[in-house]
Amino acid sequence: MSEVNYKHASILLVEDDDIDAKSVVRAFKKMRIANPIIRAKDGMYALELLKNDEVPKPFLILLDLNMPRMGGLEFLAELRNDQQLKGSVVFVLTTSKDEQDKFAAYDQNIAGYIVKENLQHGFDELVKLLDHYWRIVELPGT
Numbered sequence: 001m002s003e004v005n006y007k008h009a010s011i012l013l014v015e016d017d018d019i020d021a022k023s024v025v026r027a028f029k030k031m032r033i034a035n036p037i038i039r040a041k042d043g044m045y046a047l048e049l050l051k052n053d054e055v056p057k058p059f060l061i062l063l064d065l066n067m068p069r070m071g072g073l074e075f076l077a078e079l080r081n082d083q084q085l086k087g088s089v090v091f092v093l094t095t096s097k098d099e100q101d102k103f104a105a106y107d108q109n110i111a112g113y114i115v116k117e118n119l120q121h122g123f124d125e126l127v128k129l130l131d132h133y134w135r136i137v138e139l140p141g142t
Contacts, residue, residue, distance in 0.1 A: 009134040010036045010059040014046040014075065015093070016067040020116065024062065024093075027123035033131055042067045043075030050085055058139035060130065063110075065094040065101055073101070076108035087140045093126065 011028075015021045021039055028037065038055050040046035046063075047070075049055050061079075065072035072092060080086045092105045092113045102113050111133075119125050 008035045009139055010038065010056045011130075012046060012049065012055045012059055012061045013037055013039045014041075014043060014061060014067070014072065015039065015064045016041045017064070020064070024123050024126070027127045031124060031127045031131065033127060043070030043072060043078070045069075046075060047078055047082075050079075050088070051082075058134075059088070060111075060134065060139070061088055061090040062093045062126075063090050065092060065096050065105070073104050073108070076105065076110070080108050089137075089139060091130075 013021060013024055015024070025037055028035065036056060038049060040049055046061070063072045063075065070078075072094065076090065079088055079090070090108075090110045092110050093116060094101070094114070095116050096102075097115055097117075105113055114126060
C-alpha cells in the first residue's frame with residue numbers, strides 16, 4: 001500500500017496499569033510504528049480527552065475494563081450515548097475472561113475483545129493486528 005494513502009491513526013490507551021501501558025508503548029516502538037499514543041488512566045479522564053478534542057482524529061481506543069473511578073464498561077456506555085463519539089472504534093484489552101464482560105462489551109459495538117493473557121508474544125501481536133487493521137479499514141474522522 002502506498003504511504004500516500006496511509007493516514008496515521010491516534011491511539012487512546014485507557015489503561016490504569018503503568019506496566020501494561022509502558023508495554024504497549026514499547027511494543028509500538030519495537031515495531032517502528034510511530035502513531036501518537038495518548039493515555040488516560042480511567043474512563044472519566046478518557047471521556048474528558050475525547051470531548052475536548054485532545055485525541056487527534058482518526059483514532060482507535062484500547063480500553064481496559066477494570067479501572068478506578070470509571071471502568072471500561074461504564075466508559076463504553078457513556079461513549080455510545082454521546083452523539084459525537086458513539087462511532088468510535090474500540091478494542092477491549094483486558095485481563096477479564098468473564099463471559100458477562102465479553103457480552104456486555106460486544107453489546108456496546110466494540111471491534112474486538114482481547115484478553116492480555118492470550119497475547120503469547122506480549123503486546124507485539126496486538127500492535128501487528130492494529131497496524132493491519134487501520135491500513136485496511138476506513139476509520140471515522142478520516
